[in-house]
Amino acid sequence: MKNSHEQDNTAFFGHPKPLKDLFFTEFWERFSYYGIRPLLILYMSALSINGGLGLDRPTAAAIVGLFAGSIYLITIFGGWIADNWLGQARSVWYGSILMALGHLSIALNAWFDQFFFYFGLVLIVLGSGLFKTCITVIVGTLYNAQDTRRDAGFSIFYMGINLGAFIAPLFTGLFIENNGWHIGFGIGGIGMLIALIFFRFTCTPQLVKFNENQATESAWNKPVTPKKSAPKIVFAFILFCTIIISLVTLNIITINPIILSKYLTASICIVLLIYFIYLIFLANSTPNEKKQIMMCFLLIIIAVFFWSSLEQQPTSFNLFAQDFTQRYVGGYEIPTVWFQSLNPIFMVLFAPVLAWLWTKLGKSNLNPSYITKFIISIALAGCSFIIMYFASQRIILNGGALVSPLWLVFSLLFLTLGELCLSPIGLSAMTKLAPTQLRGQIMGLWMTSIALGSLIAGLIGGHVSAESLQELPMLFIQCAIILFAGAIILFIFKKPILKFLTTSNN
Template sequence: MPSGRRAREKTFFGHPRGLATLFGTEIWERFSWYGLRAILATFMAASPAIGGLGLSQQTAQAVVGIYGALIYLVALPGGWIADRVLGARRAVLWGASVIMCGHISMAVPVETGAFVALGLLLIIAGTGLMKPNISTMVGKLYPQDDDARRDAGFSIFYMSINIGAFIAPLVVGWLASGNRWHLGFGAAAVGMALGLAQYVLGRRHLKGVGERPGHRLTPRERRHFGLAAAVAALVTCGGLAVWTASGTFDLDTFALVMTLFIVAVPVFYFGYILLGSHNLTDDEHSRMKAYIWLFIAAAIFWMIYDLAPTVLLFFAQNKTDLSLFGIRITPATTQSFNPLFIMIFVPLFAALWVRLGNRVTAPHKFSVGLFINGLSFMIMALAAKLAESGRITVWWLVLVYLVQVFGELSLSPVGLSVTTKLAPEAFKSQMLGLWFISISVGDAVGGQTGRLRNHMSEPAYFLTLALIAVVASLVLLAFAGRLHTMMREHRPPNTAPPP
């Protein structure tokens, strides 16, 4: 586009107006997601007498873990559907609409879990369509050769995630206080409705971005896809119906089965990449083996980090004096600490990695992230021990979230970067989805760690998870040199591997 014409058009902080549309949509989608997440576990564990579902904390932790895991898992098929069937624009529109319907279902004030289950399923399905594809549309707002502005645009876009994540627990948590759970769920629905309205009203600024699928299915492929989807749905529903009719179905067992399935997904996928006929070069094969180590490290990290909306939320509710600077807060408000610290420290860590350059490798950064995450739960173990004598100050949780954010900023952005760097050429487009599966595995397994509470005290539980992270960190550190060699970062590109 000629510079004169670009200057005459209205922009969003110097970027295409379409970025404002996607920015606003993402804020409200994240508002709805983090608002629900901030009260979901406490709602499930609350007594039916006060409008809750009456689940045990262990079961609520497992269900929320599976819910979070599926949110990340469905990003893979959601991206595929947009690329082959709907196009990114319609995928986002349909996804946002389905998410809104899911929150509306959650907000129905009836004493049954049926509407809750339906709501969660709709939110999972809608997020799978919306989440990966709205990011894709951000990238397509810019010309292919405009890398600098595209990177800056993504930085602005990702700020919307943390704005929504910061505001949501404050608003939804306040509305849901006093056991007004469905009012909180209703606020999440209103948030998604505002995001949907922002998207529809601002669609003209997208200027055709994402209108058509990138690789549309042929009519024959569409028929096969429709048949396969129908068969999969029938088998899944039929299996659940038979299981329920047998009288052996319960949420704990269901969560365990789903966890095993989610863990099996990356095992199958890594096997497919490494053992299939994809003509991988020796370097690509070596890099993928190194990536498996980093994937496992990331899964352990998320196993602990994503216990915030369950274990740490219950701790805030039951073990802390919820007062900050003399102001009473809700348990859900503690979920705002994390995005606040992220917004504060992201620029500092970005500058730190630039300053350190190649002296600190990806395995080193992963090791540091894991160690810091383990340190946060050592602090939690001490806090839990002190809480055995009565409620403790909520500042303990502030400290834990602060430490965890240091761990996240050491691992999460680096994970995205190293995933794209180590991806084989034949799997460039799919590898980011594989990175998100590490979060899915971590969330699912983290949900199952509640079973440990049947055999140990709360301080011992936190200390056990901390030691898992620290040991994993030390193992990764010990093999960092070997992994660096396997990643083939010590040789210039196109240099033949040693014999």
């Protein structure tokens, strides 16, 4: 008969019991985020007469890219706060509060100034910086580095993300059709409130109980390397943000989203390189830890290729669905944002299959390496854009006639399969390879690859419009060529990379 510890360690489909509570916390947080994400570019680019902000598409797409990119970029600082001051659990809690306030602020935009819309986006960004990194790290603490269930556990956790992402656009799409934009935004706020309550009163007690039964102490609920200066640095950052927001609100400084996106993309690349150099040469890491950090850096750079394609869903793919896709079925017009549910529903359908496959192959020592899975993911993303290329060519050849929704369906299917081979595996790799004292920061750096992809996608997405129809095929084929080139280069250097990874693990 199993003892209490053994039962808790296999209570959720053969995985630790707290994984279930983390699953549902992430589900509701992602429901809130994906409830508003597909609305942003449609709302901002809609004319004021239709209740929108009346921005041009390149500007609206750049803001979406800045919003999504900043969410992932700020996770570096969020990871540092967790490692040096709050710990993982308190960071998730405070992040949840900030995001809930952000959704409330966006909802207030219906009755007050546009300031509340943009201020709400800022609060969601700041809250996500604490939440996203830390809840993933907590999942990693449920397994030791040699546990063959690890990749499967992250795949299950990732399925929770996509269940929330699938359901949210279905709700918001229905509500904005009959009740306006702000009801759709409000639905996302309800999801975040549920996530906040669930983590505090259900998830945290289960984590405490699980930790008490472990043979080794887990650091999910306390800082790994406490620093007395951390609170001062955080408050200084808050003061800086307050000053910038005040200057923009008073029109003392003006921000051009497109120019800011370009400069931020270049700056992130430079800072990312400098930061990894610091971690390798100046952070008092052991030789083995330096190799682990270098491996993380390589995987992060590879991931940028993929994220720059995946993060075009709320911009390029969203606008393609609105402008060029036949959305009438039996006299009913499918809401544009419903197409944003295709990616997560495919994730829900195929994530268990791949989770089972990785576990089965792992038991037989046949599980493909991280590098192999990354190559597959980038190649599949390339196939997705090949499909979009032919779809846009068909529109031009037919004189601008709308195309079947199946083009988007199959394109997003390939993109989703690629995501399954990269995202949960990347999360697992970061928590496994990262040195313990740097795990929050390394996870934040992994999120930086998504930030870069989001910024690039935002700069691309605004060019999808009826006025630039002739340019669409070239836009999509260029994305495909870059992705295939990345996959080929990675395949060529696969053997030396794997040799390096083997050495770093010994």
